[in-house]
Amino acid sequence: MRSKLFPLLLMFAMSLTTANAAAVETIDEYDSKIPVWGASWLPVKALSGNVYLSFYTGFAPRVESPGRIHVQISRGNQARTTLILDDATIHDYLFDLVARNDFYRQMLDEKWIDISMERKGKRAVEPQVEYFMDIIGSPAYQISGTVAAALKASDDGGEIDKKALYKKSLQVLTQLNPHRIFPLKFDLKAEFSTWHEQAAAFIKANSGDGKLSKEQIAKRLHSNRNETLILVNNLLFGRINAIEVNKQAGDKLVDVLTRIADGEDYSSEVLLMETVQLFKALTGNKYDFQVLSGSGEFRPALACDSATECSLEYHEFTTISPFGSIKSAARDRHNNVINSFATPGLWQFLSRGYHDVDNMRSEFYYGMVPKMDYEAAGNGFHNPAVRFSGLSGSLKKTLDIPTHHTNFWTVKRGRVSHGCNRMAAGQVWELRNIFPVENKKATQILYFGNNPRDFDLFDIDGDGTREIMGVTYYIVYTAKGSSWSSKREGTNLEVEMRGSEKFYKKLLGEKNVFTYSKDGITIHDPEISYFSKADFKKKTTISKLIEGDFPLYEQIYARDKIQFYRPLKISTRGGFMIMKKGQKTMSNRNPSKQFVRLFGRVRGCAPFSDKDACGENAFIKEKTSLLTQLARHK
Numbered sequence: 001m002r003s004k005l006f007p008l009l010l011m012f013a014m015s016l017t018t019a020n021a022a023a024v025e026t027i028d029e030y031d032s033k034i035p036v037w038g039a040s041w042l043p044v045k046a047l048s049g050n051v052y053l054s055f056y057t058g059f060a061p062r063v064e065s066p067g068r069i070h071v072q073i074s075r076g077n078q079a080r081t082t083l084i085l086d087d088a089t090i091h092d093y094l095f096d097l098v099a100r101n102d103f104y105r106q107m108l109d110e111k112w113i114d115i116s117m118e119r120k121g122k123r124a125v126e127p128q129v130e131y132f133m134d135i136i137g138s139p140a141y142q143i144s145g146t147v148a149a150a151l152k153a154s155d156d157g158g159e160i161d162k163k164a165l166y167k168k169s170l171q172v173l174t175q176l177n178p179h180r181i182f183p184l185k186f187d188l189k190a191e192f193s194t195w196h197e198q199a200a201a202f203i204k205a206n207s208g209d210g211k212l213s214k215e216q217i218a219k220r221l222h223s224n225r226n227e228t229l230i231l232v233n234n235l236l237f238g239r240i241n242a243i244e245v246n247k248q249a250g251d252k253l254v255d256v257l258t259r260i261a262d263g264e265d266y267s268s269e270v271l272l273m274e275t276v277q278l279f280k281a282l283t284g285n286k287y288d289f290q291v292l293s294g295s296g297e298f299r300p301a302l303a304c305d306s307a308t309e310c311s312l313e314y315h316e317f318t319t320i321s322p323f324g325s326i327k328s329a330a331r332d333r334h335n336n337v338i339n340s341f342a343t344p345g346l347w348q349f350l351s352r353g354y355h356d357v358d359n360m361r362s363e364f365y366y367g368m369v370p371k372m373d374y375e376a377a378g379n380g381f382h383n384p385a386v387r388f389s390g391l392s393g394s395l396k397k398t399l400d401i402p403t404h405h406t407n408f409w410t411v412k413r414g415r416v417s418h419g420c421n422r423m424a425a426g427q428v429w430e431l432r433n434i435f436p437v438e439n440k441k442a443t444q445i446l447y448f449g450n451n452p453r454d455f456d457l458f459d460i461d462g463d464g465t466r467e468i469m470g471v472t473y474y475i476v477y478t479a480k481g482s483s484w485s486s487k488r489e490g491t492n493l494e495v496e497m498r499g500s501e502k503f504y505k506k507l508l509g510e511k512n513v514f515t516y517s518k519d520g521i522t523i524h525d526p527e528i529s530y531f532s533k534a535d536f537k538k539k540t541t542i543s544k545l546i547e548g549d550f551p552l553y554e555q556i557y558a559r560d561k562i563q564f565y566r567p568l569k570i571s572t573r574g575g576f577m578i579m580k581k582g583q584k585t586m587s588n589r590n591p592s593k594q595f596v597r598l599f600g601r602v603r604g605c606a607p608f609s610d611k612d613a614c615g616e617n618a619f620i621k622e623k624t625s626l627l628t629q630l631a632r633h634k
Helices: 006-015 027-032 087-109 128-137 143-155 162-176 188-207 214-223 225-236 247-261 269-283 393-399 425-434 501-508 591-598 616-632
Strands: 039-041 053-056 069-074 078-085 181-187 290-292 298-300 302-306 309-322 329-331 337-339 345-348 380-382 387-389 407-409 415-417 446-449 467-471 475-479 490-495 514-517 520-524 527-530 542-545 549-555 562-567
Touching (some): 027 128, 039 562, 053 425, 078 087, 078 425, 087 616, 128 562, 162 290, 162 298, 188 214, 188 247, 188 309, 214 225, 214 247, 225 269, 225 527, 290 309, 309 425, 309 549, 387 490, 393 490, 501 514
Antiparallel strands (some): 053 562, 069 078, 514 520
């Protein structure tokens, strides 16, 4: 047995406070230096289209398993991205941060990029990458020290203590992503007991007297596929997200419902275990991983050995981002005029012959931020695409924008686009950094687009209270005009630091939708969306009205972690950033565009991780090839 050097080295690393006084030591200090919402800058003379290139400087984890990533948009114009944090994601987390730190440092030291632009003695962009690197080296988190200790232990032939690493990584992940990490523990027996009533109601509705044979149940399920999907997804509401019931799951469901029809409840251990098998058939390997228990030992996330111990325990990352939608209206059942969505339904993130999932569009208003399409017509997530200049001093003060910055990107939470969902530039970059490194894996992620009438009802923290998802973001504006260029310039910016009743009426609907009070907002009898594989790419959902009153949960907006920069060694000519509509753009296969895209593919993993499976080898191979090619043609 090799000696366990890692714990001793980790203790040593944590004891180092360093004499280097970092400009930023905590995430709160970082946030205090950047705008409350959006991103701002000061153009310089050499800047094409008055827009810089950019990359992500935040701390969201990358998840390499597509099935553990859930992206859903909903009424109220917000996108929820929920990540199941498996043990591989947590073990790799600190190494991924250090890999990004090292790559960013390389790009600066080798003068591939410049962030030191000035005009009249004023910094043109906020040095967020420096704040990011300060955090990596900060004694408050001991990220670089922990990683250095682990790498030394591995190099010395020692054994890394995976329990200590898991605990430390999860602690830092939670600290660096405030309000976005949720420890969950579901008592499955209790959850299934709640579901029992719905299952019994399904049987009664299809039989009249509540008595059905096994064959009759199978037939009813087959002929009521939408109701069947709703039923199985409610087995653990919000955590299954099944889009079909395959044969294995269908057979298990028939067995479970047959027992319920025969009068069994969850005092029966046999029924409990049958339902656990149904749950596994519905979720596949989604919850097939290890977690560190309260006693400090690894155990399966899904542990159900008996009726007294049957639980699902793990951590989730959930972030909620506002977005702007198509300039079109819809009506709800109360005849309220609400924002419409161009692409409701079930879709998949796209890669085509001329672009990968992280499509780098050349038009200046896209700013070379990834455009992540899910519909072949060109609809996807991209940056705000509307720029403000000449903001008042009072607005700059309200939003923590540097007084000398003249340009500002921010999202309008409403009707603004031709069909895409416009997100904050930093949050689009974050989404790309969340997705797997490899394009092939990224295309396996599904996009769940609610019917525009339907809310996102979700128990975000697993406490048993379902809430309507929202986010603390209250901005409206208009475009300066209808011409091609005027649509890209904003005016009449209105900012509220807490949403007024008027704001919510415009966003959610005027009549019979919600009650507004100083203590919060209550949504009445919402409709919600379920999704079927049979409706894939058909712009339809299964909508269901849920009776009851539900509180509006508003996640604190995660400030935009984005570094603007000027490239020094790559070509910005030949349509790299175009100025006029219709001008021919540079191919996504051009090395200059691939360089910009590379910043969203940086990957580092723990020494014991499979470097192919975790994506590190894919990044290193791409980086080495690309930088070598660019160096030859600079």
